[in-house]
Amino acid sequence: MAKAAFHIMLILFPIVYAAAAEESTDDGVVTACEKTSNASFCAELLLPYASQFMDNDGNKMGYAAISATLAQVQSTRAYMVRQTTEPTATEKERSAVTSCLGDIGNSDDSLRNASQEFDLFRAAKGEQRSSHRESVIKMIDSARNDLTACSDLLKKHNDVVGAGIISESARMTERSIQACSVAEAFIH
Ligand SMILES: *[C@@H]1O[C@H](CO)[C@@H](O)[C@H](O)[C@H]1NC(C)=O
Ligand SMILES: *[C@@H]1O[C@H](CO)[C@@H](O)[C@H](O)[C@H]1NC(C)=O
Numbered sequence: 001m002a003k004a005a006f007h008i009m010l011i012l013f014p015i016v017y018a019a020a021a022e023e024s025t026d027d028g029v030v031t032a033c034e035k036t037s038n039a040s041f042c043a044e045l046l047l048p049y050a051s052q053f054m055d056n057d058g059n060k061m062g063y064a065a066i067s068a069t070l071a072q073v074q075s076t077r078a079y080m081v082r083q084t085t086e087p088t089a090t091e092k093e094r095s096a097v098t099s100c101l102g103d104i105g106n107s108d109d110s111l112r113n114a115s116q117e118f119d120l121f122r123a124a125k126g127e128q129r130s131s132h133r134e135s136v137i138k139m140i141d142s143a144r145n146d147l148t149a150c151s152d153l154l155k156k157h158n159d160v161v162g163a164g165i166i167s168e169s170a171r172m173t174e175r176s177i178q179a180c181s182v183a184e185a186f187i188h
Pocket of ligand 2 (some may be wrong): 105107109110113
């Protein structure tokens with residue numbers, strides 16, 4: 001009996017240990033996200049970058065937050081681009097999505113620029129640092145404005161069409177907008 005229990009412990013121990021280790025990796029993200037306005041969305045967005053949040057290093061966390069936001073925008077863009085050649089999409093859906101792609105492309109560019117600017121920010125000191133910080137924030141703001149313009153376009157079309165493709169595009173765009181706010185919360 002006792003021997004059986006011991007064997008079960010031997011089997012379970014690595015599993016329990018692995019679960020505990022994973023939990024502590026994620027803890028950094030969860031704690032860091034508590035200061036943002038949508039903590040559960042923030043944690044979901046940044047979980048794939050959890051290893052960057054383990055030692056509370058502002059530079060690593062900021063870079064991870066921009067990368068996660070860029071990835072969110074890029075998957076939104078890829079989804080919309082796919083819909084433009086989707087055979088089951090209606091003409092209205094295609095034109096609604098197409099009307100958004102310019103804005104989405106700009107937001108993608110702005111976030112890439114923000115990521116490069118963040119490198120300068122990381123390396124800079126003193127006054128230079130705050131000036132690079134301002135530029136990073138401006139670039140993220142600009143991405144958010146483009147995403148908001150896209151979201152408004154989709155909402156207009158959604159009244160008419162109310163279809164899956166447009167509401168999914170709108171949902172992904174909304175997540176991208178929220179991701180911009182998460183990223184800004186980590187630039188300091
Ligand atoms: C947080 O973000 C999620 C995902 O976009 C959204 O569904 C939810 O409503 C947001 N919660 C708040 C409190 O803003
Ligand atoms: C990104 O940076 C490049 C090079 O500085 C610039 O030409 C481009 O206009 C910027 N893109 C956006 C959307 O701000």
